[in-house]
Amino acid sequence: MLFHVRMDVQLPPAMPAAQADELKKNERELAQGLQRSGKWRHLWRIAGQYANYSVFDVESVDELHTLLTSLPLFPYMKIEVSPMCRHPSSIRDTDT
């Protein structure tokens, strides 16, 4: 199942820089592992914002929920999820 996800990150301004750096490092490691596994299919920065557009390829809504809530930055993100299905005019298969 494919999901388009927008994540907006809002770290508290008072968060110590070392804590923010540790969160971002842990987030990067998890995100890169999930990309290597194929579950986090796309990760794009939204230009000019501390936000991203992502595409996840998971087995279920429950798996997506578990994955998103396990992200180190989850407590500091506003997340919008859109389920996607095949467009009848698309010339691509879902594996690309």
Ligand SMILES: O=C(O)C[C@H]1C=CC(=O)O1
């Ligand atoms: O920077 C972000 O957009 C938030 C988050 C998503 C992946 C990652 O490494 O950090």
